[in-house]
Amino acid sequence: MAVRTTWNVVHTCGHSVDHDLSNRPADKRAGFARWLGGRDCTDCWKASREADTESKEQWLATKRAEEQQAAAEWAAKFDMPTLEGPERALEWGERSRHQLMSAAHTALVVEGTWDEADWAELEEKARIISRAGWWIDQRDTEGSDLLELLDAATETDKGTENPFR
Structure with a gap:
């Protein structure tokens, strides 16, 4: 069974986003998905960077x-x-x-x-x-x-x- 490549991550901003992690080694995907979960989603991150x-x-x-x-x-x-x-x-x-x-x-x-x-x-x-x-x-x-x-x-x-x- 292959390690999945798409991870559904619930970000700290509350948004749920499907991330394609196929470009990462199989043994790094879960850790990266966990790391992503500790951050805002891309849209919220960009919005906060542009604000003020x-x-x-x-x-x-x-x-x-x-x-x-x-x-x-x-x-x-x-x-x-x-x-x-x-x-x-x-x-x-x-x-x-x-x-x-x-x-x-x-x-x-x-x-x-x-x-x-x-x-x-x-x-x-x-x-x-x-x-x-x-x-x-x-x-x-x-x-x-x-x-x-x-x-x-x-x-x-x-x-x-x-x-x-």
């Missing part, structure tokens, strides 16, 4: 502005160089750098065994990385991994030393 998008966008814009201001203040305080890259990536890169450096300081100095001399050495390595995209690419990593990531950075991630370029 203006306030969500406003909240996100406010949050990003606050993060950007904190990142700019931090960069100025700790003499971090201006990042390079496409205009649309610069602010995101600055926020990513600030968040990763803050997480690294917490993990290595505050909660770890590093002293300020160790941290100053890491800061110098971080100042060399000026490509915004590099910081964006590292945004989901653990702060404790930052030293290894900085050591692995390539020449294309590092800025030019020519101030007259």
